[in-house]
Amino acid sequence: MPESRKGPDAATQPQGGAQGGLRDSSLKIIIVDESPIRAAILEDGLREAGFVQVQRIDETRNLLARIYALDPDVILIDLENPSRDVLEQMFQMSRIVKRPIAMFVDHSDAASIQASVDAGVSAYIVGNLQKDRIKTILDLCISRFNAFSRLQCELDEAKGALAERKIIDRAKGILMKAKGLTEEQAYALMRKTAMNENKKIAEIAQSVITAAELFK
């Protein structure tokens, strides 16, 4: 945006100085997240949205010192992180802190706080950043965090399905050997038992394995 007009706070934002896009893209954003995958997903999202100065902190030892050294405009932290309490201290430190820090909460915006807590992320803003300017970032965080949770769920389900598959295969083998059944017959037997007892096939298969181990 070469033809950008000078904004009112151009002096404090030398690289940007424009309304909107360019100025916001120069915001320095720090992500504090112990999950490297989720942090990467979030970082990608922010970069795609045009924020170029994004950094990740995955080691929370000496967190305050690290944050001061990086001097960010926005700090994003996951709610599973015990170090959130460390950030709360920044609201009141007088000596080291260069600029005031506030959590992105506002009486006027309960819905967005609720959404961010539900998603499991919290944002802190540094300096006199306008709250509406962080809204884009927070919305992006919320959607990426939610996307990550969905992925995690799907992954857990896939892992669970794979584990069930293995249990059923093992139980089939045991039944085939013990009762001289074919694979289809062994499976049909377990399915019938599961239906009769109102259980999942995997549960019946697990009982078969447990029983076989007891009889060993």
Add this chain to the structure above:
Amino acid sequence: MKANLRIGYIPLIDATPILVAVDHGFAEAEGLDVEIVREVSWSNVRDKLNLGLFDAAHMLAPLPMASSLGIGHVKVPLIVPFTLALNGNAITVSPALYAELSHVVDGDLTDPRVSSRALHRVVADRKARGVPLVNFGMTFPFSNHNYQLRFWMSAGGVDPDEDVQMVVLPPPYMVDSLTSGHVDCFCVGAPWNSVAVDNGVGHILHFGRDIVRRMSEKVLAVRDNWAGDNPDTLSALIRALAKAAAYAEDPAHLGAVCESIGRRIGATPEIISRTLKGVLKVTADGQTRSSDEYILLERRGANRPDKAHAAWMYADMVRWRQAPLTDDLRLVAENTFRPDLYDHALGHPPSLDVIDPLDRVGAFYGPDFVASGIAGHLEAWHLRHNGRPRLHVVR
């Protein structure tokens, strides 16, 4: 009556009344179905209570007041109808700092007057030699861990904001930070002091009760409007907690309670038993110290919210520039504590019991505490910070 409750807690021994109420059937006996949710930070507990994701929560005693006053965060009026524990903190120092203190001490280090003077010498000596400041770990800006460390060191002439570094550390990180030398000393609740001693990386210098003899440490907090909407549920919860606290402190149940609490908070039953009995190993080589008021879960009227404690913590907030001093704000702080709701739930007449200590607080220095005389106390404590408060009060 609303019967399903979600209660947030941090895995610490002073969550015991909540955990025992659930695990030993006291909540169920009152017709409550309580889901307890383990949290990792006080900020999370506060936000989820404020937003209504929790009905009630285990909280640092000053935190509901900070929320009601609107300092440091969004203003959400919270109330305290039940005190979960009095005391229970300890100040633990690294072996290196202990050696430095022993080197310059002029008396018995177990006396906080003596140890705070020794600390002042160590701090001055480090400054003179250009050695890094002493670092102190505590759990939250609005916590008695913060206030007790400050009260102790300032008695010896150390300015906590200028002469040393105070850092917030989540309790599970305390021991690691002491081991790595990130901090030289910390103040935290049980079981973390004992864990540091058992790991050979810490020496318990003082029990919290050596600094302030009787102080609300953790409380049950609920939203003021929630309490108004659910009076019967709240009364039932208070009764369940009172019975659970009494049960937990009865020596006959010690074994069972230590087992169930140990599972909930991830500590050995042995460490929990030491804490509840108030017999703590204070050095790696096995020296012990004991106090029957190291932690009080129910004994000596522990559960009845004490407005004198609220005023004391408000005085701490003022002293350390978290809040301005006005009578209005003091009353907001005091009225966060609701002994009337406690009495109502248990069918007690308002308590007229004489409390020991007589000023209900028992600080190790300064005149007896008088809630209406905070200005005088600030003078007596030689307040050096008399500048404007750093935090805004949302009105």
